[in-house]
Amino acid sequence: MTTKELYTKGARIWVEHPVKVWEGATVTSDYRSGVLIVQLDDNKEIRQIKIPDEGRMPPLRNPSLLIGQNDLTSLSYLHEPAVLHNLKVRFCDRNAIYTYCGIVLVAINPYYDLPIYGDETIMAYRGQSMGDLDPHIFAVSEEAYTKLERERRDQSIIVSGESGAGKTVSAKYAMRYFAAVGGNASETQVERKVLASSPIMEAIGNAKTTRNDNSSRFGKFIEIHFDNQYRISGASMRTYLLEKSRVVYQSAGERNYHIFYQLCAGAATEKMPELQLDHQDTFHYLNQGGSPEIDGVDDYKTFRETKNALSTLGVTESEQRSMFTVLAAILHLGNVELTSDPDEMQLDNQDGAYIRPNDKHLSIVCSLLGVSKPELSRWLTHRRIASAHEVIVSRMDVQRAVFARDALAKRMYGKLFAWLVQAVNRALDTGNAKKHFIGVLDIYGFETFEINSFEQFCINYANEKLQQQFNSHVFKLEQDEYIKEEISWKMIDFYDNQPCIDLIEDRLGVLALLDEECRVPQGSDMGFVSKLHDKCSNYPHFLKPRFGSAAFIIKHFADIVEYQCGGFLEKNRDTVLEEQLECIKSATNCRLIHSMFAESPSDHSATLPPPSRRRTTPSVPLASLTQPPRRTSTQKQTVGAQFRQSLSALMATLSATTPHYVRCIKPNDTKQAFQFDAARAVNQLRACGVLETIRISAAGFPSRWLYQDFFYRYRLLCRFKEIDRGDIKKTCSSILQRYLKEPDKYQFGTTKIFFRAGQVAYLEKVRADLQRAYCVRVQSCVRGFLARRRYTCIMRAIRGIQAYARGHIGRTKAQEIRRERAAIKIQKHIRGWLARKRYRKLRHLAIGLQARARGYLARKHYKEKRYLQATITIQRYARGYLARMRVRRMRRQIIVAQASIRRFLARRQYKRLRIEARSIDHVKTLNKGLENKIISLQQRLEHAQDKAKAIEPLQAQIVELRSKLEYLKQVEIEARSLKVDIQDKDNFLIFLKEELAKEKENNKRLAEEKSQIEMRYKKEKEAKEAENEKLANELKSNKEHFELLIEVLDTYVYNINRVMKQA
Ligand SMILES: Nc1ncnc2c1ncn2[C@@H]1O[C@H](COP(=O)(O)OP(=O)(O)OP(=O)(O)O)[C@@H](O)[C@H]1O
């Protein structure tokens, strides 16, 4: 498809990358012979790509519009990088884990619980066809269910992928879908039982591995049966390839089957002392991996779930007990110590295997199962060799004894597994009508490890068969149809597995040679390989390894795988010592053992080989152990033969159904959510045939239509006159010629037209566009008519509405005007009334204020006047007082002056009187004057007393005034004036009182003065009298003296006069 013209500047291409597998690049200059110059998108590095073959140019990138398509086959460029990129974009950017690739659903494990599995999602997918909704496991399940209903043909869903890719989860969701949509209304609730089978099978067939914490160590095909009404009527299950070696050996980081750990947890909690189970780490069969825990899993809880599921499926309590007894016996058997050291025992063969007589675990095994301890102990260490003439019992060496013990444990577990599968099948077989079935196959995908052994051979053989079936369904049948339809097409070169299957299945193929070698008494793994190298070298799919001769190579469809032959024979034989088996079968305490070992026809199909240490550990070279013991079950079919048979049965079943494919992809090995490791993914896509599907889809004619169907669907693509109902083919041809210009894009078969990828989608688009155009035209006419009718209707209505509205508006307006006027009038009156009211209020206020102010001013004026009056009165009194004081002072001064004058006069008089006194008459006259004075003083005293008496009526007047004052106090308006009066009066009264007090004081003083004067008078009188006497005496002396003096004086006067006269 890609031509060199497309590699021009700017073209986007894919170039190979060692880690990312493919990386994007852009062509920087047009392609010129043999060299393409590109720039890498990531690091912008310029790279020169040499093109040795122009037919193999680097793949072109799809336009970004197409990225994220939910069907890989709808991509424009269909190749590995486009597929990988599309898946990556959907997975990482859109978290879309499901993508279609034609009829295949690619499911990438998200390692994250997405909310896309609820009942509402189931209901959303119910009734929808595959392309309608996003790709989903429910869509595939719905397709299968619908086809079952529509075509009445059995269906199958084949889920494959490598370990941890999500096969079991997908199968469970598919079963859940069928249980939901095909739920039986009857009481049996088969769907509940179908779902309950999962936890049981997971408990006994799943284990923790380094790749998956819940890895299914067996393949299973569940058939869900439906009745006439397409309701679930029952189910059945077939299992393949149980990995029995896990029972006795686990690699580091891995575990034995979940049921053992669940049982240990359950025994510890649920009290099952009879099993004598201890902690899981004490059992050799459980502790070799050194990783007994699983994150987020509670073994006891899952034990309860397993028990509940067993009960749901009708496994009785006693059967469950027996089951647990067998499991416990296996665990104890693993702990039976086989030693080369005979201790103190005196035994013949010192190199042989021994079991101590007091071995606790052997005793427990014997007591649990009810087998003879010496018997079991003997056959665990001895074996019987039958020769032509005799039978010899010989002690085994330790390695052989351990191997035999482990083989016994594996056989017991295998039988228990098969018995449980039978029990589940019994429970799921309701006896109802089984009209149809949908099978769900959950089986290992193609495996290739560093060291590949018998298990990988079987798995890859199974995958070859499945791939063949896939091929025949997807490609071969398709191309057969081209031939049947007689269209001219180029044979698409697709991978046919048949030669590879022939290599395995032929009469001289790998399986036959292996069986033959197993039958040869001295057969060995090396012998088997050399036979292979001899007989199979002419098969194109067989190769000899370059180095070593212990391996052989098969070219499988997905890869070239080298198988190491070590252990092939032993695993193919799956032998157990017959004596050991007989001994176990003789168990008396455990009836389940008999049921388990009872030969049944289904025995061969159920479980398969005892794979040895898989993957990383090399197979133990068991050449010495592979000698077939003569007394073993030689008649028994080999594992390879059984497997081949069961596989053929499966293929026959699948061939009779319509298959649906789910390819699970593990995006990374670290279990990171939404992490996409392109290299890992591309290997898986290659291995599961997705890329092959893409290749063929791109090359072939994936879409086809019956002429009739095409005509009815696409007849509208041609004009009416071109339609010829008599020759539909011609009409179809004219349609296609018009729209698909390239004749290579389609082919006319006898009954169908074949289209290359994308052509039908194109025609659909043209049809849809045309339909849309026609619809638009019809719609436009109808809409125009409707619109016009509506318009006139609306116009009429509008006019009516307008008239009414205008009338209404006019009325409203008039009413408004009226209302406005009335409002103005009311406002006018109210405003007038308010103004008047305010004016009155103001006036009242002003008058009140004026009255108050005037009152205040008048009172103030009156007060001032009263103050003035009072002041004048005070001044009056003060002035009076001052005047009196002045008068008094002046009087005193006058008196003093008078006294001085009088003193002077008195002195003068005294002198005169002295002169006179010299006469007694004068003294007598003087005394008489004193008496007069006393009398006058007495008169003055009386006068003062009279004055005091006159004051008494004034006091009465004060009392009266006081009462008057009381009265006046009550009269408030007059009170103030009266108060002032009273005050005045009071003041006056006080003044009077003071005056009175003063007068009294005066009187008192006068009285005192009087008494003093009297006293003085008395004293003076006495003194005067004494003085008189003395004076009289003196007078006498003085008289003489005076006479002398007079004489002197006369002389002196005479002298003065003379002097004066002289002067
Ligand atoms: N659709 C899914 N959504 C979420 N988680 C998933 C989904 N599918 C798978 N897983 C996760 O991946 C784990 C492994 O899935 P599963 O057991 O189905 O793998 P498997 O293919 O059956 O592996 P094996 O071959 O070992 O049995 C699951 O336990 C679950 O955690």
Ligand SMILES: [Mg+2]
């Ligand atoms: Mg699984």
